[in-house]
Structures are given as structure tokens and as C-alpha cells.
Amino acid sequence: MSQSFTLTLSCPDRPGIVHGVSGAILNHGGNILDSRQFDDRETGRFFLRVVFEAEGDGAGLEAAMRDLAAQFAMDWRLTPSDRPVRTLILVSKFDHCLGYLLYKQRMGELPMEIVAIAGNHPKDSMTVSQIGDIPFHHLPITRDTKTQQEARIKALVEETGAELVILARYMQILSDDLAAFLSGRCINIHHSFLPSFKGAKPYHQAHARGVKMIGATAHYVTADLDEGPIIHQAVEAVSHEDTPEDLVRKGREIESRVLGRAVGWHLAHRVFLNGARTVVFGN
Incomplete structure (x- = not known):
């Protein structure tokens, strides 16, 4: 069964962040339900929150995100949306x-x-x-x-x-x-x-x-x-x-x-x- 996940991250702004994240979600069978982003021009820092549905426990995407985090120097978190x-x-x-x-x-x-x-x-x-x-x-x-x-x-x-x-x-x-x-x-x-x-x-x-x-x-x-x-x-x-x-x-x-x-x-x-x-x- 599919479940909802929330992915949040912040990192120095540079081209390719959204492409990399959305591609990782797609490659692991995810469907984006909501996405918000902000580029702080004063600090050069980028912020992203994505809610998506996917099957399984998200372990595969976590591995992909670790690679992206290393590439883009991300602070990130992936959480089941319904977890209190x-x-x-x-x-x-x-x-x-x-x-x-x-x-x-x-x-x-x-x-x-x-x-x-x-x-x-x-x-x-x-x-x-x-x-x-x-x-x-x-x-x-x-x-x-x-x-x-x-x-x-x-x-x-x-x-x-x-x-x-x-x-x-x-x-x-x-x-x-x-x-x-x-x-x-x-x-x-x-x-x-x-x-x-x-x-x-x-x-x-x-x-x-x-x-x-x-x-x-x-x-x-x-x-x-x-x-x-x-x-x-x-x-x-x-x-x-x-x-x-x-x-x-x-x-x-x-x-x-x-x-x-x-x-x-x-x-x-x-x-x-x-x-x-x-x-x-x-x-």
C-alpha cells in the first residue's frame, strides 16, 4: 500500500536541487502531492518541503537522498506524514x-x-x-x-x-x-x-x-x-x-x-x- 511522506531540506542554493529531488522521488515510485520552496537571496540558502505518496517504507529513497545530500550539502529529513x-x-x-x-x-x-x-x-x-x-x-x-x-x-x-x-x-x-x-x-x-x-x-x-x-x-x-x-x-x-x-x-x-x-x-x-x-x- 502507498503512504504519504514529507521530505524537508535546506542547503546552499545551486542549480539542480529540485531536479535531483523530484527525480529521486519518481525513480522510487513516488507521486508528488505538494511542493513548496524558497530561495533566500540574502543568505544564498534554499529551502524545500515536498509531500508525496509512495509504496513501501521509503528506505530506497532514503539511500538516494543520502547521495543527494552529499552532493548538495543538504540538511534533510524524510518522515511518514501521518507519524505523530x-x-x-x-x-x-x-x-x-x-x-x-x-x-x-x-x-x-x-x-x-x-x-x-x-x-x-x-x-x-x-x-x-x-x-x-x-x-x-x-x-x-x-x-x-x-x-x-x-x-x-x-x-x-x-x-x-x-x-x-x-x-x-x-x-x-x-x-x-x-x-x-x-x-x-x-x-x-x-x-x-x-x-x-x-x-x-x-x-x-x-x-x-x-x-x-x-x-x-x-x-x-x-x-x-x-x-x-x-x-x-x-x-x-x-x-x-x-x-x-x-x-x-x-x-x-x-x-x-x-x-x-x-x-x-x-x-x-x-x-x-x-x-x-x-x-x-x-x-
């Missing part, structure tokens, strides 16, 4: 983003297998009821125990085989060591339209400045606080009548939507790291 991504979610007291992700996953809109949820507050401190039988790990943290707590997070990632870590309003700053360990596979939601209002209490910062728009930003985590490559953003109008508490309340929906969209694109292999930026082949 093993995901670990980290959360603190604010659980609205967690609830949104759990709902979308159970509706079949986010193809991820949630292998565990971990929080620095107990499970019974949250209002979300959809956790069900998903393993929950209470990992309390203090200034003196940060190193040990982050070691437990690392161990949890390795034990569960998590391919993606989501900071669903996890209100702890990751150490440089943990940020490096999760590089390229950790998405955070920041309750502000970055690069404005970084760090703690951005809604209060925004209110103090009298802004007329608030927003949220989903980005990959790096060692630089709230400066990782941006995946998705959205905004909503506010007025002088809104208090900081109003901004927090209005921001919850924006945060949930922005994080859900960014996670969905990542799960579908639509996001490519491009230095300090991203290339996103959105829906």
Missing part, C-alpha cells in the same frame, strides 16, 4: 495554552503524541480537566534547586523520546545549558508581540506604555531570553479603558491561538530555521 511527533509539554499555573493544545490534539488537529506533561506546580493547582491519563510530573523549582530540576527535565526528554518540547506558559527562564540541549526542538509562547516587552509581566509593561495593540509570539527557544527565531505572531486592539488585568484576560485567547498555530506548523514540518529567523510554509 512525540511531545513533552511544560506548564506553570497558567494552563489555558495547555488546555487548548490538549483539545486540538484530541480533535485530531495536532498530530502529536503527548508523552508527558511536567509542571513546576502540582497538577491539582490547575483547572484543566483534559489531562486524563497523560503522565504528569511535578518538578518544583527554587533558585537553589534549578540545576537539579533542569536535570530532571533533560532526563524526562530522554526517557520519553520527546522530539518536541512546548513551553505552554511555563514561567521559568531556561538555563543556557537546557536551552542548548533543546535547540531547534523547543517552542515557547511569549505574551507579547516581540521584540517589544520582553521578560516578566509584558502586559503590565504594555499598559504602562499605553499601547493600542497587544499580541503574542511563538518562537524557538535560545539562550537569549525571548529572542529565538519567531514562528508566528498575532495582535488584538485594546484601548485606554483596559486595565492590566483586562490585557491579561484578552491575551489568553491570542496566546493559545498563536501557540497552537506555531505547533501545528512545526508538527507538519513546515518550519525551517534560517539563522536568527525562520522560513514558514504556512497552510
Whole structure:
């Protein structure tokens, strides 16, 4: 039986890349269903995402791609399109983003297998009821125990085989060591339209400045606080009548939507790291 595969790659731009990839897919009985590409003229780097159908497990094409990768200096990945991504979610007291992700996953809109949820507050401190039988790990943290707590997070990632870590309003700053360990596979939601209002209490910062728009930003985590490559953003109008508490309340929906969209694109292999930026082949 045929199945769908997603091939993603990036490499220095040069003639023959698309010809080589499409030829390899054809030679192994594949039929291309969707193809998106981008040539970054500033960096000279080429990005390609191809979805195709083929019979078998794709092993033959993998061998062909290894040869192409050597020829074109490619970073590439071939994945069955229907394979869920093993995901670990980290959360603190604010659980609205967690609830949104759990709902979308159970509706079949986010193809991820949630292998565990971990929080620095107990499970019974949250209002979300959809956790069900998903393993929950209470990992309390203090200034003196940060190193040990982050070691437990690392161990949890390795034990569960998590391919993606989501900071669903996890209100702890990751150490440089943990940020490096999760590089390229950790998405955070920041309750502000970055690069404005970084760090703690951005809604209060925004209110103090009298802004007329608030927003949220989903980005990959790096060692630089709230400066990782941006995946998705959205905004909503506010007025002088809104208090900081109003901004927090209005921001919850924006945060949930922005994080859900960014996670969905990542799960579908639509996001490519491009230095300090991203290339996103959105829906």
C-alpha cells in the first residue's frame, strides 16, 4: 500500500536541487502531492518541503537522498506524514495554552503524541480537566534547586523520546545549558508581540506604555531570553479603558491561538530555521 511522506531540506542554493529531488522521488515510485520552496537571496540558502505518496517504507529513497545530500550539502529529513511527533509539554499555573493544545490534539488537529506533561506546580493547582491519563510530573523549582530540576527535565526528554518540547506558559527562564540541549526542538509562547516587552509581566509593561495593540509570539527557544527565531505572531486592539488585568484576560485567547498555530506548523514540518529567523510554509 502507498503512504504519504514529507521530505524537508535546506542547503546552499545551486542549480539542480529540485531536479535531483523530484527525480529521486519518481525513480522510487513516488507521486508528488505538494511542493513548496524558497530561495533566500540574502543568505544564498534554499529551502524545500515536498509531500508525496509512495509504496513501501521509503528506505530506497532514503539511500538516494543520502547521495543527494552529499552532493548538495543538504540538511534533510524524510518522515511518514501521518507519524505523530512525540511531545513533552511544560506548564506553570497558567494552563489555558495547555488546555487548548490538549483539545486540538484530541480533535485530531495536532498530530502529536503527548508523552508527558511536567509542571513546576502540582497538577491539582490547575483547572484543566483534559489531562486524563497523560503522565504528569511535578518538578518544583527554587533558585537553589534549578540545576537539579533542569536535570530532571533533560532526563524526562530522554526517557520519553520527546522530539518536541512546548513551553505552554511555563514561567521559568531556561538555563543556557537546557536551552542548548533543546535547540531547534523547543517552542515557547511569549505574551507579547516581540521584540517589544520582553521578560516578566509584558502586559503590565504594555499598559504602562499605553499601547493600542497587544499580541503574542511563538518562537524557538535560545539562550537569549525571548529572542529565538519567531514562528508566528498575532495582535488584538485594546484601548485606554483596559486595565492590566483586562490585557491579561484578552491575551489568553491570542496566546493559545498563536501557540497552537506555531505547533501545528512545526508538527507538519513546515518550519525551517534560517539563522536568527525562520522560513514558514504556512497552510
